[in-house]
Amino acid sequence: MASITVDGVTVTKGDRRILDGIDLFVADGELLAVIGRSGCGKTSLLRAVAGLDQVTAGDVLLGGDVVTKETPAQRRLAMVFQDSVLYPFLTVRGNVSFPLEMQHRPADEVALRVAAEGRAMGIEELFEAKPSQLSAGHRQLVQVARAMVRAPRALLLDEPLAMVDAKARAAMRAELRTVQQGYGVTSLYVTNDPVEAMAMGDRVAVMSHGRVIQLDSPTAVYAAPRTIEVAEVTGDITLLTAEVTADPPGFWLVCGGLRLRAWPAELAGLVGGTVVVGIRPEGVVLGASDTDAATTAGTVTRVGTAGSHDLVTIDASGCQLQARTRPGAVRPGERVAVAVRRHVVFHPVTGERIGATDA
Known part of the structure; x- marks a missing residue:
């Protein structure tokens, strides 16, 4: 696993700055929750770290190494999205094993690693099911299993529980946090839900107009918001x-x-x-x-x-x-x-x- 450093990163699209000179450090094994109003640049931050969006200025570092010019594949990161991106024609087992099969890993290694992820996520009993037969929560767990089976350097999550119903969301939060801490995987977790940000994050970063306007512990951000905007996006006030x-x-x-x-x-x-x-x-x-x-x-x-x-x-x-x-x-x-x-x-x-x- 590796730390994530975002050093003065700017991303532009046309004449618009999507990210505006962001500085951010996520320690090895830390989960940093990122919250802010729609359009503030949260997802663009993930995409810049992943290498999916070109950085106009600044650098992205993983474990202290500059990876700004590396392709997404070379960075060895994993992403989990709010919408299901599972292959509908594959079983759960097939979806989880797919990244390893693409790497031409030996069959016995694939079987062992897929079984281990199934146990970690509690989805072993679903291995023969197709994605269409799963609940939204289970589909997200399968996405996480598929991401973690590759042993990524870090995990990027873009509103992974947005499609999960409210009743299951609290349990899913606890499940994801347990998995993240168990693996010790460095994680950037984007959400619009202040309860989720406070419950999941070791620290919380609040974004506005492509910048981080407050970065602190969940307790500090909630009790002493730096601006009215921070106060509004982090809970009832x-x-x-x-x-x-x-x-x-x-x-x-x-x-x-x-x-x-x-x-x-x-x-x-x-x-x-x-x-x-x-x-x-x-x-x-x-x-x-x-x-x-x-x-x-x-x-x-x-x-x-x-x-x-x-x-x-x-x-x-x-x-x-x-x-x-x-x-x-x-x-x-x-x-x-x-x-x-x-x-x-x-x-x-x-x-x-x-x-x-x-x-």
Whole structure:
């Protein structure tokens, strides 16, 4: 297995920059999840690393060796796509063994390696089935088995679970992560699903307009997004406009009857103006003590069930907030005390984070 280095890579199509001087390092054995809005360049990044798209400037390195001029075959990478690219006329066994047969490997070696991949992916019982007889989840496992049977230097995954139904997706995430860690294969994992990115990645890279705008641990990206765009693409968040007032040594951020304490010194230049406040559902607590500085009264306007929890919308003194509660904890129309324990402050013009503050 090998590390992946993307060193100042630019990819252009016509007069448009698809990738704009990207710098990225994926350590040997690491899974880096890449997320961003549609059209931000995620898939183009994979294609540049794989050698499928020509790099206009910069270099791609595998294990420290420059491979920019090498063909996809010479790079010995494996890709898994969101759409099934299995051969419909071959069985599962035939699909998994195909790359080895193309390399003219000895039959006994092919049989042993295919059997090993079948056991690793839990698809042995499906070996005689055709792709049309498989579920979307099983087709993706077969794709991964076919990719890994070649012993690639790294694995590139382009939204591999996009076609898998929601019920099976969590199990498939766990299965893929277990396989990736078991093999220790360096992986770039592109997804539009923030839950998937947070669950799968050792680190998360957020892309926008062909650039990486934040690269950090899943916890850091979620709790302290660098921009409003990062906040929006990495999970549920409520964005409010709040007036900044000074109350040395800190500040108050006022939205209707909701008052949030904040400390970043940069807010001094915005007193009398407004900022954007981002509040994750985890930062909102219902039924909190009235002595809490960021507590106000609110009315539950909507309750959405999400399996293990409810996603509750509250009208809190004219501000719409969301909170996660245990199922059935509150009902629409109910009056509740609402406390904001955690929030992030963004500049109203640049959209960049000013500070992350506990209320």
